[in-house]
Each structure stands twice: as structure tokens, then as C-alpha cells.
Amino acid sequence: MGQKRTQLIGRAALFALCLGLAACARPLTENERQFAADVIGPTLDVDAVRIANGFAALPSAPAAPDLSDLYPVTSENTVTGLCARSAPEPRSGPPPGWALWNRVHFSREFYRADLALEWPRAARFPQALVLAHELVHVWQWQQRSLTGYRPMRAALESVINMDPYFYVPGADATFLKFGYEQQAALLEDYLCHTLYDPAAPRRAELRPLLAPYFPLDRLDAALGR
Numbered sequence: 539m540g541q542k543r544t545q546l547i548g549r550a551a552l553f554a555l556c557l558g559l560a561a562c563a564r565p566l567t568e569n570e571r572q573f574a575a576d577v578i579g580p581t582l583d584v585d586a587v588r589i590a591n592g593f594a595a596l597p598s599a600p601a602a603p604d605l606s607d608l609y610p611v612t613s614e615n616t617v618t619g620l621c622a623r624s625a626p627e628p629r630s631g632p633p634p635g636w637a638l639w640n641r642v643h644f645s646r647e648f649y650r651a652d653l654a655l656e657w658p659r660a661a662r663f664p665q666a667l668v669l670a671h672e673l674v675h676v677w678q679w680q681q682r683s684l685t686g687y688r689p690m691r692a693a694l695e696s697v698i699n700m701d702p703y704f705y706v707p708g709a710d711a712t713f714l715k716f717g718y719e720q721q722a723a724l725l726e727d728y729l730c731h732t733l734y735d736p737a738a739p740r741r742a743e744l745r746p747l748l749a750p751y752f753p754l755d756r757l758d759a760a761l762g763r
Contacts, residue, residue, distance in 0.1 A: 621730035637675035
């Protein structure tokens with residue numbers, strides 16, 4: 539009897555936790571849905587995705603749009619070297635975002651009520667890159683029959699590796715042979731180059747790795763690249 543009661547209490551606590559987390563998250567905005575469609579494509583179930591401001595409760599009414607990190611997508615914004623990932627870098631401080639199942643959590647510093655405001659005419663920096671990276675993790679979870687994704691396995695990458703995001707694309711490399719954080723970094727870097735440094739050789743190098751899984755032609759067309 540005591541064991542059964544403990545199980546019931548545990549299930550009730552888990553249910554309460556799920557309800558609490560649900561209150562801390564919101565669905566994608568229309569701009570974010572468009573961003574997800576252009577970057578991740580139709581294999582992502584956008585209806586299931588939720589965005590959270592850390593673990594804090596969201597305000598009942600959205601604040602006035604913060605435009606300080608919004609940059610028009612034009613050739614004038616090209617910044618050579620901005621997207622370079624040339625050597626492993628030790629981690630420092632908490633990440634700007636993280637994903638668990640269908641939920642993307644942004645740290646309070648990086649969270650916005652609309653992370654893709656005015657997309658594709660403009661993009662937030664670095665929020666657009668963080669959102670793309672974390673949506674890859676949601677995609678990995680939703681497509682786990684293909685990717686083999688497990689949250690615990692993904693978390694271990696950050697424990698084992700000094701820089702789990704660093705990758706070296708070789709001649710025989712394929713997307714699914716990379717680690718989960720590396721896969722997300724590959725798409726994040728492609729988006730970064732497409733936004734800010736489209737002539738960089740790395741963009742062309744990444745394209746064949748990503749093209750079988752993500753709508754790169756659609757992304758390039760949306761951004762006029």
C-alpha cells in the first residue's frame with residue numbers, strides 16, 4: 539500500500555511539473571513559424587514547438603517589441619569572418635538557449651516575445667542563430683527514428699567534450715555522422731553565412747551536408763541569396 543501511494547504521489551508531482559512548465563511556454567509566433575519553415579522545413583512539427591523564457595512565467599501581455607538586436611537582411615550587412623568556427627573554444631557561462639523534447643528555452647537575456655520579428659526582411663542577432671540551433675535539437679527529437687536522438691545522450695556531449703559544437707567537415711562526412719551539437723552547429727553556421735557572409739567558402743562546404751535534410755534552396759530564396 540505504501541509503495542502504491544508513493545507511485546501515485548510521484549505521478550501527481552510529475553503531472554504538476556508538466557503543467558507548471560506548460561505555463562512557462564508559448565507557441566511559435568507567425569514570424570517564428572515562417573522562420574522554422576524556411577530554416578528547418580516541413581519535417582518539423584511547428585505546432586508542437588514551445589518557446590520559454592528560461593523557466594519563468596511568461597507575462598500575460600507581451601512587452602513592446604525590442605528592436606535593438608534587429609538587423610535588415612541586405613548585402614550591406616556582410617561581415618567577413620563573423621561566422622568562422624576555426625578552433626575548439628572552452629565553454630564559459632550558461633548557454634543562451636537549450637532544448638528539451640519540443641520545448642526551446644531561451645535565457646532571460648536573449649528571450650524575445652517574437653524571436654523572428656520581420657523575418658525574412660530582417661533577423662535578430664544572435665537570437666536567429668540560437669533559435670535555428672535549438673530547433674535542430676527539436677527536429678532531432680521529433681525525427682529520433684532517423685537520428686537516434688536521446689536528450690541524455692545529447693547532454694553527455696557537453697560533459698565529455700571541451701567544445702561539443704566544433705566540427706571538421708571531411709571529404710567523406712555525412713550529416714548524421716556528426717554529434718548532435720555538431721549537427722545543430724552545422725545548420726547554425728550555414729544560416730550565419732547566408733545572413734552575413736554568403737560568399738564565404740565554408741557556406742558552399744556545408745551545403746551538401748545539410749541539403750538532404752533541410753530546405754536550403756527555400757532559405758536562400760527567402761533571403762535573396
